[in-house]
Amino acid sequence: MENLIDILKSLNRKERYWLIKNTTGDSIDELDAAFITKLNKNLDNKFPKIPSNASVFFDYQLDWIIAAISIYSDNLAQTAEIPIPKDIDFNLLDIDMLIVWEDNKYYMIFAEAKFDTGWKNKQLDDKIKKIKQIEKIFTQKGIPSRCILLILSRKKPEHISDENLKYIKAWLPLDHSQLKKFTRSKDRKRNKEGLSIIFSIIEGTKKETQ
Secondary structure (H helix, E strand, O other): OOHHHHHHHHHOOHHHHHHHHHHHHHHOOOHHHHHHHHHHOOOOOOOOOOOOEEEEEEEEEHHHHHHHHHHHHHHOOOOOOOOOOOOOOOOOOOEEEEEEEOOEEEEEEEEOOOOOOOOHHHHHHHHHHHHHHHHHHHHHOOOOOOEEEEEOOOOOOOOOOOHHHHEEEEEEOOOOOOOOOOOOOOOOHHHHHHHHHHHHHHHHHHHHOO
């Protein structure tokens, strides 16, 4: 019988994952040791330490997790035609990063990241609602599990409802030290002219190099 993590891997159809894996090797499947240490320090003491061999998925659709739980619990991994679970919503809601490992129960860390844009409660509402649904399905299927939500961003989140804040178990800053600072002009005309100058320089460079 395949375990749940193997089934999650077999359902992964994200082009970006396979592109990175085929061009950079297996490093996409492993968490950085420094990141694990940092995250373990920020998690509640009651939550187990993340092992170095935890599985990692990116842009993973939440419906696929529900499908994987059904396949695993009903032992359908070798079945030719698998019935569609009734809890599948057929939407494209996904999670930026999913960390999974097994240690007497299945642990899942759902990680959402923001860089330039801020957090919106509506988006978090939808993700949290779906994660709670996954927790419920784990319970209904009798599969021991623990799910938590992690958020990452350049600065601490603001304007998040108290209800959503209660569900978020950890926050980590995203390192952006390599970025150059810039400001956007509110003057559309000047901004447009600036772009024209840049394009002219690029075009001129092309002509000189031909």
